[in-house]
Amino acid sequence: MSSTSCLAPLAPRLPCGRVRLPPPSAAAERPSLRFKPRGAAPTKGWSLVHISCFRQDQDVSTTSDDGTGFKCNEQAEISGDPDLKEEDGGSPNTDAQSYVNGDWSVRAQKIKENLQETIFRFWNGRWAVPWTGQTIAQVMFLWIATFWLVGSWIVPFLAHAAGFSKETLTHRGQALYSLVTDITEGLAGIAILHQCLGRFRPLPPGWFEFKLKGRWHWDVALGCLLFPLVNLLSHINISLVHMSSGPVAGVSSVEQSIVARDPVAMALYAVVVTVCAPIWEEIVFRGFLLPSLTRYMPLPWSILLSAAAFALAHFNVQRVLPLIFLGVVMGGVFARSRNLLASMVLHSLWNGFVFLDLMK
Structure with a gap:
């Protein structure tokens, strides 16, 4: 059995x-x-x-x-x-809820750590600057002096020697005159940079870089979303100038050609504002000044100070606030991408936006 x-x-x-x-x-x-x-x-x-x-x-x-x-x-x-009492393994719903809560808490902690690391790297982001503040001041002084000397004295003197002046030219002639002046000013500024920084060559990595690859397109797109805010600041700035009874700038030659609806003049001015100006200005203010200031101050302060210098260099009190904000945006895009092409494209898009707005 x-x-x-x-x-x-x-x-x-x-x-x-x-x-x-x-x-x-x-x-x-x-x-x-x-x-x-x-x-x-x-x-x-x-x-x-x-x-x-x-x-x-x-x-x-x-x-x-x-x-x-x-x-x-x-x-x-x-x-x-x-x-006999069996061991209680817990409710399945309670265990699942605890797992979900724990998973979300881990994700939130990782996001917080990544954000803190990004802010820390952005605040402490610096370039290897081989020159001192004396070289920075020298380059900026010579660039501003050359900009004023070429635009106000050399080109007008050569035009007068050739037997004409800007005021007597047609809309197309004035547009061509502005294009030649802008190209001359830009080449003179690049020559100053080349001469003053020649003894520091080869430059450390990260200086005056132009890169087609990378994700800088997203930074430019994000900067374009701030254009309406820049435009709003422009209207506020103009209102403040009128309220303070300050000097109001007259109608520019660009606006005169737009009113005249001269297509050739408008095309020449479009080249000036969307191609020439972004290249020269970004090389000086974002390519040289902003990285150089990181030797003495954190990156955010360098962006703000270079943006203020960028706004003051336009000698237009009606555009100070929007140009400072625009300089901060372009400085942030450049600092994030370390690519001058990104800030140049954003600068060109803004100038094109203003130019199209004037054509309405």
Whole structure:
């Protein structure tokens, strides 16, 4: 007889059809379950787990090593209850909610750390500047002096020597005059940079870089989204100038050519404002001045100071506020991308936006 069976084998069938069962043996008797009195100390004993009457229904996983159908365990009695208490594994919903909350907290912590690292790197972003403040002041002074000397004296003197002046020219002649003057000023500024920085060549990495590759296009697109704010500051600045009864600038030659609707003059002026001016100005203010200032101050202050110099160099009190803000935006784009092409494209797009606005 199997040790896990509770019944003896069936006797052979009698002729009368009755089945005679033998008397139960001691091995087949059901074990007696003894209950302890309330408050008794827990003891180690045998508890009934599974009793199978057929060999093929045995549950091996619930039987003990000796195959008696019982499992030895510790009886845990709480308030006199002899039933065994299973370990509570927790609610599945609670575990899932805890996992989700923990996952979001980890993500939030990573985002916070990345943001702090970005701000730290931006604040402490510096260029390797081999020259001192004396060279910075020298370059900027010579550039402003050359800009004024070429535009106000050299080109007008050459035009007068050729027998004409800007005021007597047609709209197309004035546009061509402005283009020649702007190109001359830009080339003179580049010559000054080349001469003053020649003794520091080769320059450290990161200076005057033009890169087509990279993700600087997204920075330029983000800067373009701020154009309406620059335009709003322009209107506010003009209103403040009128309220203070300050000098109001007259109509420029660009505006005169637009009013005259001369297509050739408008095309020449478009080249001046969208190609020439962005190249020269970005090389000086973002390419040279902004990185040079990081030798003495954090990057944000360098961006702000170079933007103020950029606005003052236009000699137009009606455009100070928008030009400072625009200089900050272009400085931020350049500092993030370390690419002069990015700030040049943004500068060109802004000038084109203003030019198209004047054509309305």
